[in-house]
Amino acid sequence: MNERIWIPYCGAAPDPGGLIGRWNLDPGLLCLFVAISAIAFVRTAGRPRERALFFAATAVTLLLFVSPFCALTSALFAARSAHHVLLTALAAPLIAAAMPRSALNAIRGGPASWTAVSALILWLWHAPSLYGEALSSNAVYWLMQASLLGSAIAFWATVRASSSVAAVAALLAYMVQMGLLGSLLTFSDEAFYAPHALTTTAWGFSPLEDQQLAGLLMWVPGALAYLCAALARLHRLLEDEVRPNGLPA
Template structure:
């Protein structure tokens, strides 16, 4: 049975599962599968070359994991799983999509500063307790949350891709700091903040506050670390280019 109170919330991925039920909780929503198939077909046609298509395969596999596998149901039970889901959308799926397509296909309007701000505002907004609870009460708001997190992240990574090395590094460091700050606030909060998970974490051996603290640590370290790693990679490439341009 579901833990008491879990039916108060009707998230898209279903009521919160208990551990014994998790592996049977595949999401085979025919509309979702059709949309993923059509999106995959279109993206495959846009990709050029084996390298880009390998990135698309990785992106498609990640999308299936997040929305079709039992991980989708787990995110109804644990806020830590939901945060992991959002981090993977913003910091893994989005850059995979950006670098899997020719640059001209994702030349969205707007500066890097604009997209950096939009990504930060979107991420903070959907992790505000009231907005988060509403997203778990409505399929429309759930998909609005997922699409805006992914869309602003795609805009951010696309703008960073076409920006100068210095601009990209600066934007990535800003994203590192804002993600780490949100993670720290969740980690050090003295009370659980997310009502949909008040009665869903106990079967997983976690109190709601412990689940929230785990989510904060995930956002603080691995998530911010992904942006920091990208900044360091660009810095390393820029320094290598400067070395090659020095006279012998």
């Protein structure tokens, strides 16, 4: 690994003692949150469920980008992995669930195509060279975040709008590819990510141990989120096959 100095968007990697004070108060980011929240508040008037879902997604993104968790992702690749899982498997489906039917219908393509697109974007940003660029340039960093979140929203939106059979197939396919990426990181005997070569020891991890923990987070809780969603849709499919009196259709 080289000795390049990395300056990620969330700032220099903190040590454990300094993490609590590392809130990201970027004025541009905070203004964006306020503007989007105001628009969503107006657009969800009369729809309390959708409003609640959107503001739950906002709370997740505030945790990821404003709280000290943002700085932790500069230190640990495992935190970055958790960040990506929370962004794509929690914030994105909350946003998709809050979208009106007209917005769902406006998305071109079905769950199969968005499974492929979202998975490809996830793998590309875990390539060591592209990941390094994202931690070297704010523009590339936000391109990474926007592409991960945008493709994940489209994936979850098309899953929501599709039949249960298509939705379950897409969710299981996504679960498998995320588990595969997680297993590759977990079982590697080499640390891939140069930005974390000198930032993990203060947290009690070697760079390889940090990477292996990141892989486990993707492999187990990350993939589990898609499995749970698939099981929920499968349950709905089975309910649809049963008559109101409880007898098979």
